[in-house]
Amino acid sequence: MENFETLRMLRVGQQAVIKKITVGGEMGRRIRDMGIVPGTVFTVMGRAPLKDPVEIKLKGYNLTLRNNEADHILVQTEEG
Amino acid sequence: MSGEKITIALAGNPNSGKTSMFNAITGARQHVGNYPGVTVEKKWGHISLNGHDLEIVDLPGTYSLTAYSMEELVARDYLIKQKPDVVIDVVDAANLERNLYLAVQFMELGVPLVIALNMMDVAEGRGLKIDPDKLSRLMGVPVVPTVARKGKGVKQLLGEAVETALRQKQWRPLELSYGPDVDQALLELTGKFNGNSLAWSPLGARWVSLKLLENDAEVQKQVSQDPGLAGHMEPLRQKLRDHLRLTMDDDPEGVIADYRYGFIGGIYRQAVQETRAQRLELSDKIDKVLTNRLVGPLILLAVLYGIYQFVFWASEIPVGWLEGLFGWLGGVAEAAIPEGFVKSLVISGIIDGVGGVLGFVPLIMFMFFTIAILEDTGYLARVAYLLDRVLRNFGLHGNSVMAMIVSGGISGGCAVPGVMAARTLRDPKARLATILTVPMMNCGAKLPVYALLIGAFFAAREAQMLFALTLVSWGLALIAARILRWTVLKGETSPFVMELPPYRLPTLRGLLIHTWERTWQYIKKAGTVILGISILMWALMSFPALPEDQAAAWDAKVQAATTKELRQEVEYHKGQAELAHSVAGRMGRALHYVTAPLGFDWRTNVALVGGFAAKEVVVSTLGTAYSMGEVDPEDTVGLSERLAKEPGWNPLKAFALMLFVMIYAPCFVTVAVIRNETGGWKWPLFAVAYTTVSAYVISFLVYQGGKLLGLG
Numbered sequence: 001m002e003n004f005e006t007l008r009m010l011r012v013g014q015q016a017v018i019k020k021i022t023v024g025g026e027m028g029r030r031i032r033d034m035g036i037v038p039g040t041v042f043t044v045m046g047r048a049p050l051k052d053p054v055e056i057k058l059k060g061y062n063l064t065l066r067n068n069e070a071d072h073i074l075v076q077t078e079e080g
Numbered sequence: 081m082s083g084e085k086i087t088i089a090l091a092g093n094p095n096s097g098k099t100s101m102f103n104a105i106t107g108a109r110q111h112v113g114n115y116p117g118v119t120v121e122k123k124w125g126h127i128s129l130n131g132h133d134l135e136i137v138d139l140p141g142t143y144s145l146t147a148y149s150m151e152e153l154v155a156r157d158y159l160i161k162q163k164p165d166v167v168i169d170v171v172d173a174a175n176l177e178r179n180l181y182l183a184v185q186f187m188e189l190g191v192p193l194v195i196a197l198n199m200m201d202v203a204e205g206r207g208l209k210i211d212p213d214k215l216s217r218l219m220g221v222p223v224v225p226t227v228a229r230k231g232k233g234v235k236q237l238l239g240e241a242v243e244t245a246l247r248q249k250q251w252r253p254l255e256l257s258y259g260p261d262v263d264q265a266l267l268e269l270t271g272k273f274n275g276n277s278l279a280w281s282p283l284g285a286r287w288v289s290l291k292l293l294e295n296d297a298e299v300q301k302q303v304s305q306d307p308g309l310a311g312h313m314e315p316l317r318q319k320l321r322d323h324l325r326l327t328m329d330d331d332p333e334g335v336i337a338d339y340r341y342g343f344i345g346g347i348y349r350q351a352v353q354e355t356r357a358q359r360l361e362l363s364d365k366i367d368k369v370l371t372n373r374l375v376g377p378l379i380l381l382a383v384l385y386g387i388y389q390f391v392f393w394a395s396e397i398p399v400g401w402l403e404g405l406f407g408w409l410g411g412v413a414e415a416a417i418p419e420g421f422v423k424s425l426v427i428s429g430i431i432d433g434v435g436g437v438l439g440f441v442p443l444i445m446f447m448f449f450t451i452a453i454l455e456d457t458g459y460l461a462r463v464a465y466l467l468d469r470v471l472r473n474f475g476l477h478g479n480s481v482m483a484m485i486v487s488g489g490i491s492g493g494c495a496v497p498g499v500m501a502a503r504t505l506r507d508p509k510a511r512l513a514t515i516l517t518v519p520m521m522n523c524g525a526k527l528p529v530y531a532l533l534i535g536a537f538f539a540a541r542e543a544q545m546l547f548a549l550t551l552v553s554w555g556l557a558l559i560a561a562r563i564l565r566w567t568v569l570k571g572e573t574s575p576f577v578m579e580l581p582p583y584r585l586p587t588l589r590g591l592l593i594h595t596w597e598r599t600w601q602y603i604k605k606a607g608t609v610i611l612g613i614s615i616l617m618w619a620l621m622s623f624p625a626l627p628e629d630q631a632a633a634w635d636a637k638v639q640a641a642t643t644k645e646l647r648q649e650v651e652y653h654k655g656q657a658e659l660a661h662s663v664a665g666r667m668g669r670a671l672h673y674v675t676a677p678l679g680f681d682w683r684t685n686v687a688l689v690g691g692f693a694a695k696e697v698v699v700s701t702l703g704t705a706y707s708m709g710e711v712d713p714e715d716t717v718g719l720s721e722r723l724a725k726e727p728g729w730n731p732l733k734a735f736a737l738m739l740f741v742m743i744y745a746p747c748f749v750t751v752a753v754i755r756n757e758t759g760g761w762k763w764p765l766f767a768v769a770y771t772t773v774s775a776y777v778i779s780f781l782v783y784q785g786g787k788l789l790g791l792g
Contacts (some may be wrong), residue, residue, distance in 0.1 A: 013315070020330075024334065025295075027575045028331075029337075030575040031149055032333075033146075034579065035177060037341045039339055046371055047373070049171040049374075049377050051469075053468055053576060059178060060174060060199075060206065061175045062582075062674055063363070063577060064465045064577070064578050
């Protein structure tokens with residue numbers, strides 16, 4: 001995909017928009033079930049002690065996901 | 081229009097307040113069981129309203145209605161097969177967009193639906209102005225604002241549900257548009273159904289087609305039983321997949337989900353006004369501390385340690401009462417029943433068995449109470465968040481740690497509540513791996529065995545030895561989990577992606593209901609198994625009795641003893657002879673050849689057989705086997721001194737034995753609980769087999785290795 005970053009690459013405190021989910025099957029389904037769909041704005045709230053998993057806030061609620069799941073979520077940051 | 085029986089299914093996302101709603105509706109009149117064939121909990125209750133008899137069924141909390149998780153499958157199956165008269169979907173008003181995703185799926189299915197717009201107070205606190213009437217008009221289903229925790233709106237909700245059930249007897253699927261490509265494919269697929277669609281009642285052909293496009297394994301299985309259909313479906317589906325991949329670089333599942341969210345987004349923007357910008361909620365501020373990368377883990381350790389301390393401290397007194405009660409009952413039976421078979425059965429089989437079941441009740445109660453607090457406050461999700469990276473290496477889940485600590489990760493726990501604590505895990509493989517490995521932790525019943533052997537052979541280094549055993553048990557449990565996840569529990573872990581719900585104050589009522597129903601389940605279901613095995617163990621240790629001539633000879637010796645001390649000694653020797661003659665004693669002798677390479681003699685073997693009843697029985701049985709009477713596990717000094725002097729015993733053998741006791745078969749109470757939690761005998765039997773084999777191999781290596789190094 002053009003020049004989107006993945007969610008894994010974001011820093012804590014950064015805001016971004018979800019552009020695309022690049023995984024199907026169970027993982028793709030779970031990610032979408034939790035409201036991670038294109039067009040959603042979110043903020044990276046924090047990372048666990050070993051930098052994985054990551055916590056994000058979107059649409060007023062907080063989610064956590066592993067880095068290997070975040071790899072499948074393409075995002076665009078505000079400045080980018 | 082009175083007297084109708086109406087079934088209401090209660091559905092909703094986890095953390096939407098669905099459980100509070102169920103409690104608010106049914107009060108304490110709840111029944112708990114399992115859905116047929118699976119370990120997913122089923123709760124239901126009955127109430128009457130305006131002359132109608134209402135059955136409320138609490139479906140498992142889900143985010144979606146796909147076939148991926150057990151909970152979702154169960155919820156969907158229930159709707160399709162049991163056809164409840166109406167579904168109440170509890171949605172979190174403060175989190176409306178994502179919660180409506182499930183509502184839309186109910187609408188696609190077509191079930192009569194009422195939406196409970198729950199936690200309106202929280203939504204208002206966040207500056208969300210929601211117009212329930214507008215939402216209802218746009219969605220085309222009744223919407224009732226509620227605050228379940230305070231019981232607000234519950235009456236109106238039930239009234240609306242009853243009205244909907246009486247009004248709408250047919251399922252009316254919502255025909256949503258998923259974009260031109262998917263719609264076209266749906267139209268073609270649906271055309272193939274004509275004539276066959278009757279078999280799918282109450283499902284519409286369009287819904288079945290939609291699920292096929294979504295790659296739903298369960299629906300595919302259903303369709304494949306109808307080869308005429310399956311032949312038509314596959315090419316069409318493949319065509320759509322290829323087309324979407326080409327034009328949108330996406331798959332049908334993704335496109336369909338996006339259109340659902342699009343539909344919801346449109347409604348949301350019309351019905352909800354966000355009166356102020358998103359800001360850091362109190363919950364986020366708390367998280368700045370509790371999930372802080374440096375302080376977070378320290379607080380977590382403190383919390384886990386605190387729970388452990390609380391559970392065992394709080395249950396000590398009631399456990400004491402129960403022990404007293406059963407001791408007293410034993411005494412009564414001792415006095416009332418004449419000497420012989422019946423007396424032994426009543427005291428050692430039944431009273432000890434029932435005592436064994438009830439003795440664990442306080443522990444289980446307090447453990448579930450603290451788990452309920454962790455769950456209801458939202459902290460449990462943070463435990464998973466903080467520890468996931470570490471435990472994932474072993475194929476476990478962040479929440480496995482709770483089960484490990486309760487089981488004896490801090491010496492002195494108990495695997496019975498520990499195995500039950502694994503319920504908080506949603507990933508079925510990680511959950512099984514946790515259940516199968518926590519019995520290796522150093523539970524309270526193993527401590528007397530350690531105390532006995534450490535006292536005899538490692539008296540100078542007591543603390544270090546106990547600490548080493550703690551580390552060994554953690555290491556072994558984690559390694560075992562890793563190996564299980566590579567072998568019998570092989571396969572992808574379920575996705576982790578998980579909600580971190582806002583911190584909330586739990587309600588005491590909710591906590592008490594949770595605690596009680598789980599405890600009662602243990603008493604009811606594990607109880608019968610435990611009582612049965614207890615009687616079996618008693619029979620193993622008591623039969624066959626000594627032949628009459630030998631028994632008579634012993635009795636004569638007892639009679640002949642001149643002093644009290646002498647008589648007691650003869651009785652102890654008689655006890656040893658009886659034990660040696662019993663099935664357990666014979667097993668111990670027969671196993672001699674098997675366990676000789678570990679350095680164990682027949683006495684040790686008998687003790688290990690007895691240890692299946694409870695690990696501390698190893699101590700009392702060793703006492704009997706060494707003609708010292710039944711040694712009290714609390715006071716092992718005498719036996720300890722005896723073992724230290726006994727030829728054939730040395731520190732190496734003692735260490736090998738401690739390892740064996742740590743690892744080998746979980747006690748039968750744990751086995752019974754594993755059966756409950758996994759829904760069958762397969763996994764408990766596997767647990768017994770693999771732990772015993774592991775115990776043998778490890779003790780063998782340690783003993784023989786030690787001998788090679790000249791330690792024996």
